[in-house]
Amino acid sequence: MQKYFFLTGLSRAGNTLFASIMNQNKNIAVTGNSIISDLMWRIDSVKNEEEYINFPNEKSIDSIIDNILPNYYGSWSQEYIIDRSTWGLLDFFKLLKKHIKNEIKIIILVRDMVEVLASFVKFSNENPNFFLNKVGKNAEEKCDFLMRYNETGIGQVYAQLSSIKNLIQEENKKYIHIIEYNDLVNNTEKTIDGVYNFLNIPKFHHKFTNLSQLKVDNNMYNDDVLGGKLHTIRTNKIKKNEYNVNDVLPQTVINKYSGLNIWRNET
Numbered sequence: 001m002q003k004y005f006f007l008t009g010l011s012r013a014g015n016t017l018f019a020s021i022m023n024q025n026k027n028i029a030v031t032g033n034s035i036i037s038d039l040m041w042r043i044d045s046v047k048n049e050e051e052y053i054n055f056p057n058e059k060s061i062d063s064i065i066d067n068i069l070p071n072y073y074g075s076w077s078q079e080y081i082i083d084r085s086t087w088g089l090l091d092f093f094k095l096l097k098k099h100i101k102n103e104i105k106i107i108i109l110v111r112d113m114v115e116v117l118a119s120f121v122k123f124s125n126e127n128p129n130f131f132l133n134k135v136g137k138n139a140e141e142k143c144d145f146l147m148r149y150n151e152t153g154i155g156q157v158y159a160q161l162s163s164i165k166n167l168i169q170e171e172n173k174k175y176i177h178i179i180e181y182n183d184l185v186n187n188t189e190k191t192i193d194g195v196y197n198f199l200n201i202p203k204f205h206h207k208f209t210n211l212s213q214l215k216v217d218n219n220m221y222n223d224d225v226l227g228g229k230l231h232t233i234r235t236n237k238i239k240k241n242e243y244n245v246n247d248v249l250p251q252t253v254i255n256k257y258s259g260l261n262i263w264r265n266e267t
Contacts, residue, residue: 088163127228
């Protein structure tokens with residue numbers, strides 16, 4: 001019987017690298033960005049519709065949500081599924097606690113917020129077709145788009161930070177295991193060993209050179225829709241791409257988005 005664990009946190013914090021390493025273990029499948037949380041939320045939202053309110057059948061709707069993960073991953077051979085999404089967002093987390101049958105365990109990948117934004121901007125500068133170049137003319141506009149929370153929508157990084165904010169609340173800490181990006185790339189073996197301890201599953205001897213691009217159940221990222229190979233990892237070795245964020249972001253942007261590493265109590 002499959003067990004379901006969860007991966008959340010910040011983009012550009014080693015999610016694809018983490019998945020590539022963990023998926024060397026044939027009993028584990030770490031997914032790419034998943035639609036499961038949104039599926040659960042959309043189905044649950046039917047309870048707000050007039051037809052449902054007029055003739056409510058909560059038990060049947062809940063039964064559908066109960067079985068989304070088993071049905072979606074039913075053809076996968078792995079015993080342990082680690083589904084990646086913004087699971088800490090209030091609505092998603094509420095559904096998780098209600099519908100997941102095994103013990104809830106959530107891995108959170110984090111990285112200095114200014115580094116995250118700089119990584120996005122640097123990638124956009126190197127890839128003219130990247131989607132950020134369609135929404136911002138400069139670094140500040142691009143970062144503001146990623147961090148927006150207004151009538152136009154919620155920015156990708158803002159949503160991820162909100163997810164983390166909820167999960168690090170005292171009552172939720174029992175569910176989580178935080179991994180710093182620098183630890184993942186500089187102390188990889190120890191970091192991965194810590195994941196096995198957290199999940200309480202049998203350990204595996206991983207390799208940390210000659211890696212493979214992320215592929216799980218014959219599925220791979222199609223980054224053409226993003227306008228750049230955002231989820232391509234360095235395969236020969238694990239190494240942080242070092243550069244000075246001041247060469248990518250103006251000081252005004254750095255000042256604006258500093259102090260947001262909430263998991264470190266830096267606010």
